[in-house]
Amino acid sequence: MNVAADFDRVARRARIQRILLKVAVYTLLAVWALVVLFPFYWMLLTSLKSYSAYNSEYIPQLFTLNPTFRNYVDAFSAVPLARYFLNTLIYTVLTTGIMLITVIPAAFAFARLEFRGKNLVFTVLLALMMIPNELVIITNFVTVTNLDLRNTFAGLILPSVMSVFYIYLLKENFEQVPDGLYRAAKVDGTSDLKYLFKVVVPICRPTIITVAILKVIECWNSYVWPRLITDEAAYYLVSNGIQEIRENGFGRENIPAMMAAVVVISVPLIVLFLIFRDRIMEGVAKGGLKG
């Protein structure tokens, strides 16, 4: 039948169109994946090329047949890279720790406790979320300088602790804990503090972990504040360290060694990400912002 033939043709054309579209979609996605991955590949590749091999390549080679770990040794011996690492670790752990200790009770107070002025304080808090860091960093710089806290961990950590957004995120999450549990705890004579740590925190652990991971990422990558507040290599974090290597260290000429350093400081976060992928992505989607 004529109509049937027409149907056939239409169906076939639709199928071909669908296949073409699929091919186009996957090509596009693969191209961007390549754009994303290539710099990582290049840093790894370069870090494995020997100094002389790299410098003799007028035309960059896309692979190397003689990988060497020499650059990693150089990176750690030529500059105190291990020191930067340790500093960053101390900075990250302490900042995240103090952040959690201050943010959790505050979020709990907003979520569960009743007191006069609660709404006002919370509104002010929300307004503070809009304030760019650049606006307050100037005074903080002056404050820390005047307190003689430059080149100290206290000076590095204290102004970095607070994140209004995390108070907000945790408060929202704490409010999800059913009212009944609080009343039951009160009936049993549980104190607020015990209720917070025995009930709320365990229940909301996933969100707390998410917040902690986001803060760790933020700390590990922070550059501006450490740059302002430290000028002694003994207190450099990895970001400043790498910048220092580049401008005043071996980075000017020994690019493979610099790339080795770059790989070393990039790996911890990538590993962390691959472990906590879903949590990190969910947390960032809820309102994380780079910078």
Place this chain on the structure above:
Amino acid sequence: MKRSEWKAWLYLLPALLFLAVFMLYPLVDVLIYSFEESYNSASQSYTGIGFYNYSYILRDPYFLQALKNTLILVFVTVPVSTALALLLSVALSSIKPLRRLFQTVYFLPYVTNTLAVGMVFMILFQKTPYTNGLVNLIIGLFGMSPVDFIDGPYAAKMLVLCIYTVWVVMPFKVLVLTGALASVREDYYSAARIDGTSRFRIFRKITLPMISPMLFYLVITGFIGAFKAYSDAVAIFGTDLNAAEMNTIVGYIYDRLYGDGGGYPSYASAAAIVLFLIVLTITAINLLIRRRKLQGGDAQ
């Protein structure tokens, strides 16, 4: 009752203390700084109150250069990255196999150190006496002569900065948009398909309006983020951004505060306030446009 109120404030105290010292006080202080003329950080004295700091920075060629760079960065990278993110998100949402893998890969730039990866971009684009670099090798294939992207002409440097910025901001945008696309119920698409709606029309008439709040959110946060650009530039061009003509407003603020051109917290404050006002204005304009659009839609 009183006892419990007192306790509640105790829970808040640590957080409020930090906020007061490191956010609230600085907020007031930065305003004051910006109006104190000829402030001397050594003697902590000033000669008068007025708009001199503002008029100074607005005449400062370094600031104007930074402003120009920042504006270019904002108006190039925000539309480009948002459009690209939309394209990739739509593509991602239309596939099942490998989707998770692509999502993981696309998110990687978010968790990497901006400074570190910026250096990889630098060596990819750099032209040195020893090598033209990989990018020049590639554009050479298309018959173009090599360009020094890191130390060469302004446009070339700007291009690298824009490319790197887009690379860095994509993860967040793709993440938010794929989330938004996933939240559009499958029913709407089925209904539209049964009605014979073309793919393009489905996208324009259903998908786009449904995810428009998220797109709008991304544009706003994109603007704000791009106005605050700094580390990306440092990563590629080094800390002496003024010499490279690649400084940004935030970079200007820090340079005025500390370093070779530093010691002028008043100028830094004035620049910070100007930055804040620009961001505020753009947000407000965006909100207005959005509101007008919504009302217009209602009136139809």
Place this chain on the structure above:
Amino acid sequence: MNVTLQNLTKRFPARGKKGEDVVAVNAANIEIKDGELLGLLGPSGCGKSTVLNLICGLLAPSEGQILFGEDDVTELPPERRGIGLVFQNYALYPHLTVLQNILFPLENLKGEAKLTKEEMRERATRIAALVQIDGLMDRRPSELSGGQQQRVAIARALVKMPRVLLLDEPLSNLDARLRLQTREEIRRIQQETGITTIFVTHDQEEAMSISDRIVVMKSGVIQQIGQPQAIYDDPCNLFVAKFLGTPPINVFRGEVRENCLYIGEAAVLHLKDTPDRAVYVGIRPEGFVPDEAGALVCRQKGVEIMGRDVSVVATHEALEAPALRAIVSSDQKLSRKAEAVAFSLKPHKVFLFDRESEERVPFAVKEG
């Protein structure tokens, strides 16, 4: 438009590598007559929604054909089949007004079918009047009640004058009162337009009340097709008997021995020419007649007065469920305090099913 499903089968690939394919619909054969309102009925997961999605082309069948009239539409994409589909949750576009929602399908038309603005508006207005939403054209879906949204969804499905109208659980999102009203409304619209309509539901009352015919499905297999009353009076197996009717049918374990039907040790019916076997005895609630001389003696648990009828709740050790429910006329004098109640049975309200296969076992009652 006749709709014919021939040997229609849909298999979904198994999750994981090993498991077998899931057969959502197994060799379904249905012939739907022009202008008929057909109800697809079954518990959730029985494959009824899959059948609907196959008919509208959102899913492609693994085997079998779908014919609209003489046309084989099996391979056609949804938009070329000429169907209207009303979704369970309506799928109205939230950012468009009622009018824009109804116009949406018309604006897709291309080539010869393309309409002018006036024609579109005229069609939309006419359909809106048919489903009685003409006063709501400028509202957005969020400003409408559930029942109104339902009408808009129907209008949107009807406006392009489909050959077949499909409704997916059209009443499940409405509250009880609206449900009654809306199902009559659907019946009215269907009769006024005379459009062949297929709707899916898990609610047997809904299906029985408005369908010309119903199709009862279970685990992807069609159990029975027929007019509601016919299926109710003549279920082909235990599943269908249990699925239709409120209150549900009462099921006893019984036995046919020497042409006599036993429930427990009581001989409740005398039969003719029926071989001995173990059976399930299904008795409709209205099949019980309180009768002091009745053979089926149950322990009475209560009597519920419902005005016109009286419902007797009782137990019996051979009963499959914890309690049975008999509906008897309120003329019958029943003591609410009685410990026991005896019933005789109306034979045409009694069905026997094989204990193994659960298939219907025919029987004849010995007269006298």
